Amino acid sequence: MIARRVVPWLLVGPALLLFVAVVLIPIAMTLLLSFHRWGQFTGIETVIVLDNWREVIEDPYFAEMFLRTFRIAVLVTVAAALIGAPEAYVLHRMRSPWKGIFLLIVLGPLLISVVARTLGWALLFGGETALVNIVLLRLGLVAEPVRFMFTETGVVIALTHVLVPFMVLAVWASLQRMDPRVDDAAVSLGAGRATVLWRIVLPQAIPGILGGAIIVFALAASAFATPAIIGGRRLKVASTLAYDEFLNTLNWPLGAAVAVLLLVALAAIIVAANRLVERRFAQVFE
Amino acid sequence: MAFLALEGLTKRFGPYLAVDGLELTVGQGEFVSLLGPSGCGKTTTLQMIAGFVEPSAGRILLGGQDLAGVAPNRRGLGIVFQSYALFPHMTAAENVAFGLEMRRVPRAEREARVREALALVGLAGFEDRFPRRLSGGQQQRVALARALVIRPEILLLDEPLSNLDAKLREEMQIELRQIQRRLGTTTVLVTHDQGEAMALSDRIAVMNRGRIEQVAPPHEAYERPATPFVASFLGKTNLLAGLVRDGADGPVFVLDGFALPAHGAAPGPAIATVRPERIAFADAGAGLAGTVAARVFQGSHWMLSVETAAGTVLVIRQNTGAEMPREGAAVGLTWSPQDMAVRRAEP
Numbered sequence: 001m002i003a004r005r006v007v008p009w010l011l012v013g014p015a016l017l018l019f020v021a022v023v024l025i026p027i028a029m030t031l032l033l034s035f036h037r038w039g040q041f042t043g044i045e046t047v048i049v050l051d052n053w054r055e056v057i058e059d060p061y062f063a064e065m066f067l068r069t070f071r072i073a074v075l076v077t078v079a080a081a082l083i084g085a086p087e088a089y090v091l092h093r094m095r096s097p098w099k100g101i102f103l104l105i106v107l108g109p110l111l112i113s114v115v116a117r118t119l120g121w122a123l124l125f126g127g128e129t130a131l132v133n134i135v136l137l138r139l140g141l142v143a144e145p146v147r148f149m150f151t152e153t154g155v156v157i158a159l160t161h162v163l164v165p166f167m168v169l170a171v172w173a174s175l176q177r178m179d180p181r182v183d184d185a186a187v188s189l190g191a192g193r194a195t196v197l198w199r200i201v202l203p204q205a206i207p208g209i210l211g212g213a214i215i216v217f218a219l220a221a222s223a224f225a226t227p228a229i230i231g232g233r234r235l236k237v238a239s240t241l242a243y244d245e246f247l248n249t250l251n252w253p254l255g256a257a258v259a260v261l262l263l264v265a266l267a268a269i270i271v272a273a274n275r276l277v278e279r280r281f282a283q284v285f286e
Numbered sequence: 287m288a289f290l291a292l293e294g295l296t297k298r299f300g301p302y303l304a305v306d307g308l309e310l311t312v313g314q315g316e317f318v319s320l321l322g323p324s325g326c327g328k329t330t331t332l333q334m335i336a337g338f339v340e341p342s343a344g345r346i347l348l349g350g351q352d353l354a355g356v357a358p359n360r361r362g363l364g365i366v367f368q369s370y371a372l373f374p375h376m377t378a379a380e381n382v383a384f385g386l387e388m389r390r391v392p393r394a395e396r397e398a399r400v401r402e403a404l405a406l407v408g409l410a411g412f413e414d415r416f417p418r419r420l421s422g423g424q425q426q427r428v429a430l431a432r433a434l435v436i437r438p439e440i441l442l443l444d445e446p447l448s449n450l451d452a453k454l455r456e457e458m459q460i461e462l463r464q465i466q467r468r469l470g471t472t473t474v475l476v477t478h479d480q481g482e483a484m485a486l487s488d489r490i491a492v493m494n495r496g497r498i499e500q501v502a503p504p505h506e507a508y509e510r511p512a513t514p515f516v517a518s519f520l521g522k523t524n525l526l527a528g529l530v531r532d533g534a535d536g537p538v539f540v541l542d543g544f545a546l547p548a549h550g551a552a553p554g555p556a557i558a559t560v561r562p563e564r565i566a567f568a569d570a571g572a573g574l575a576g577t578v579a580a581r582v583f584q585g586s587h588w589m590l591s592v593e594t595a596a597g598t599v600l601v602i603r604q605n606t607g608a609e610m611p612r613e614g615a616a617v618g619l620t621w622s623p624q625d626m627a628v629r630r631a632e633p
Contacts, residue, residue, distance in 0.1 A: 127602075181371035184338055185429075187358050188365040189436060190388030203375040 014093045027263070034256035035072040044252055052257040062241075062258070066265070069238040072155055073221035079160040080216045084167030085209050089201065091168070092175040103172075107165050114162055121158040125149050125230070150234040158230050159220050166219065175201075194213025210277045214270055220265055238262040288347070289314040289472050290440055291336070297330050297496075304330045306496035307344070312440075315470040317463075319483035322493035323519070328476045331493075332442055335474065337361050348439060359388075364433030364471075368445040370425045372417040378404065378428045385436040401418035404437035406426075406465060423454045430462070434469065441466070443475040444508065447482060459485045480520050484508065492516045500573035508561075510627075517559050517627070524565070526596045527631060530556045539628050542595035544574040546621075548628040555631040562589075562602040564625035573618030574599070578611045592619060 034052055036047040056062045067142055108277065109117060124132045125148035133145040148154035162242060178201070186200045224239040238258060245255030288311035295308040305327040312318045320328040329391040333339040335346055337358030346353040351598070353361060364385075373381050379400050404410055407427035417425055426446065431576045433441060446462075447455045463486050466473050477483050483490045491501045500512035511517035514525070528541035530551040539548040539558055549554075567573075576594035588610050590601040599619060603610065611617050 164571075179369050179371055181367045181369050182373060184336075184358075185365065185367060185371040185432075186384065187338075188336060188361075188363060189385035189432070190359050191384075192359055195388070200373060206375075226578070 009025045030256045031260055033253055034260050036253040036256075038251045038253045052099045052254045055254065056257045056261055065241050065258075066238055066261070068152065068235075069221055070260070070265075070269075072152055072159065072227070072237060073217050075152075075156045076163060076220040076221050077213050077217045079156065080164050080167040081209055081213055083160065084164045084212065085205065086199055087164070088168045088171035088175060089197075089205070091172060095255065098188075106168050109162075110165050114223075114225045115229070116164055121154070121161065122149065125141065125154050125158075126170045146168055149230060150232050152231075152235065154230045155237075159223055159226050161227055162223070163216045163219055166215045167209075170212030170215060171205055171208045174205050174211070175242055178204050208279050210273075214273055214277075217272055217273075218266055222262065288312065289316070289349060290474070291345075291347040292331070292335075293345045293347065295331065295334060295346065296342045297327070297334060297339065298342045303496050305334070305341075308496075310491055310498060310501065312472060312474060315472055317466055317473045317475065317486060317488045319475040319477055319487040319490045320493055321477055321519070323484040324477055326493040327496040328478075328493050329444060332444055332474065332476045334515060335382050335440070336363055336365055336442055362436070362438055363440050363442055364436060364438030365442045366426075366429045366433050366444065366446045368448060370417075370429040370449075372425055372428055372432070377414050377416055378409065378431075379422065381417070381428055382432045383436050385432060386410060390434065403431040406434070407431045408461070420451055423458065425444060426450060426458060430465070432486055434465070438471065441471045441473040443473065443477075445477055446475070448477070448479065455482070462486060464549065484520070490520075492519060494519075496624050511559070513631075514557075514559070522562050522600055522602070524560045524562060524599050526558045526560065526599070528556060528558060528596065530554060530628065539626070541574055544620075547623045548626070549623070551628045552630060556628050557631050559627045559629075560621050560625060562600040562603075563587075565599065565601045565621045566603075567601075567618050568618035568620040571618065573620035575616070575618055578613050578615045578617060581610060581613060592617060594619065 033044075035048045035050070037047050037049050037051055039045065087106065089108065091099060094102060099247065109200075124130055130148075131144075132148065136142045136146060137144075148157070182204075183196050183200060186196045191199065222239055223237075227235070227237045228240050228243070231240065233244075239262065242255045242258040242262070245251045245258060261263070291313040292308050295305055295310075296303070297305040302550040308327075308331060310318070320331060322328050330339060334341050335353075337353065337356065341354075348361075364591045373384065376384070381404050383396055386399060390600070391399070401413070404413060407430050409424060409427050409431065411425065412420065412428075415424075417428065420428065426449075429446070443462075447458050450458060459482060475483065475486060488506055489501055490504050490507050492499045492507060494515050500507055500516045502510075502512075507516060508520050511520060517523045520527070526541055528539055530537050530539055530548055530553050531545075532538075532553055533545070533547075535547065537548050537551045537553060538545045539551065539556060541558070548558075574594050574596065576592040576599065578590055579593045579598065580591045582589045583605075585605065587595075587605050588603045590603070590610065592599045592601055601619065
């Protein structure tokens with residue numbers, strides 16, 4: 001009887017310890033840190049004050065950062081859905097050797113470091129002689145070179161590229177669960193290909209798209225490497241802001257407040273979105 | 287009058303011949319079953335009629351018109367799938383209404399026909415339920431209503447009852463038969479369940495390895511199976527190996543000292559086919575001698591397995607309240623000559 005109670009704890013023990021040590025304790029310490037005071041000459045004073053929080057909430061500079069962070073995250077999520085959902089459907093309809101090969105190609109980039117992939121975009125974007133601009137100019141799509149580096153456009157493009165595989169995976173999983181006979185049934189009732197896609201496949205894939213959207217949104221809003229490289233100092237988002245407060249200004253408490261606020265805002269958005277999705281689709285999909 | 291005609295219908299998957307020169311005609315309003323074991327090509331045949339699979343050769347004629355080149359969504363057939371294939375994101379009423387929407391039926395008429403169709407399958411009041419909130423039998427009914435509401439020229443049923451439990455399946459069989467009779471919809475059923483085929487069909491096409499072995503009304507196929515395969519697939523049967531000899535009054539089939547007249551049989555080794563319910567217990571010392579190895583009570587009837595010199599013989603007797611021989615009892619088995627089909631044993 002005792003063994004039965006102890007064994008599960010032993011099994012989850014290592015993971016639990018790791019989780020507490022590297023996730024819970026640092027978060028608690030960060031939260032505590034955000035209430036400390038920092039002075040140019042005094043450094044960190046271990047007192048409990050609301051100065052940092054007041055600054056983060058009242059200063060429009062920070063509001064702009066957070067607004068930009070979530071604007072980028074929303075745009076990336078929409079772009080990832082628009083690219084990833086059709087991509088997943090095409091993959092889903094492929095025949096067997098190609099299906100595996102192309103799935104590997106789609107997911108392959110996940111094996112490459114985000115930094116490497118983003119630096120690739122920096123090479124494509126950088127300067128007026130950059131490849132992307134040359135192509136756009138040659139095709140006559142733009143009259144003069146477009147600025148990608150240090151702009152939201154550039155960050156959104158690079159982040160979308162980095163995060164699309166997560167959307168593909170989520171939508172793919174929901175497509176795999178569908179009964180192919182359902183499409184046949186719609187066809188037998190007189191539906192054409194487009195109608196089947198629009199009325200039958202898409203509605204069934206919506207929970208997968210929304211699930212993928214939550215993942216992509218969370219990763220986009222908390223992304224660091226891509227906005228750091230493409231956006232740089234000139235275009236800060238919440239995560240690069242926190243980084244700068246910590247490592248450049250050395251104002252750890254203010255950086256901690258920014259980090260905690262980002263975490264709380266993200267958690268709130270994701271939990272709310274998840275609730276909404278579950279409530280909407282509870283009676284249709286369980 | 288052939289309403290649906292399959293002429294030399296063939297389907298090859300690579301080197302594998304799934305359907306091999308199928309010939310079948312279905313009359314207007316008729317209920318025909320394609321019956322056979324899995325892999326016999328019955329589902330492929332149905333898919334070719336539906337238009338989901340392209341025939342390798344042969345023609346499908348519907349009301350005299352060749353269906354080749356007619357897209358599946360233009361064939362106007364109603365299909366009920368084994369998995370029901372309901373649209374999970376639509377309510378029962380929306381599922382049924384889909385085919386009417388595709389036909390641009392005006393809203394008022396659409397709603398009336400949806401209600402009528404759901405009432406027909408006994409689901410009035412379930413309009414707003416999503417498929418997940420319906421039982422298997424109810425989903426089945428929605429699928430049937432969805433297929434029937436478009437007033438299809440032909441109703442195709444692909445193993446529609448195989449996911450239901452035994453009791454529900456029997457109820458649905460009766461109901462399906464009544465609905466089909468009432469609407470007079472020409473119906474093709476694909477099934478591996480011989481009981482289902484016999485209960486529902488006007489005619490059964492027994493299929494094996496891509497070919498039709500026999501097309502006949504259920505009782506005829508059961509009583510006079512054209513091939514040993516049909517005999518063994520339709521109901522239970524006993525295959526008894528014996529010898530045909532010329533007797534004084536014509537040929538007789540001899541089995542371990544027990545002889546029965548076998549008209550028209552050629553002398554030599556032969557196999558007799560006898561249905562288990564046609565075998566009776568003979569008086570002591572008469573008939574084919576055997577020992578009861580097992581007996582099973584099934585309520586309406588008894589099933590006995592009798593060991594004889596010709597092998598194990600299955601006997602089914604109606605439960606009339608009479609005493610049945612117990613396990614280990616010595617018995618004699620007999621049957622009338624017309625209940626026995628004799629054919630030459632293949633060397």
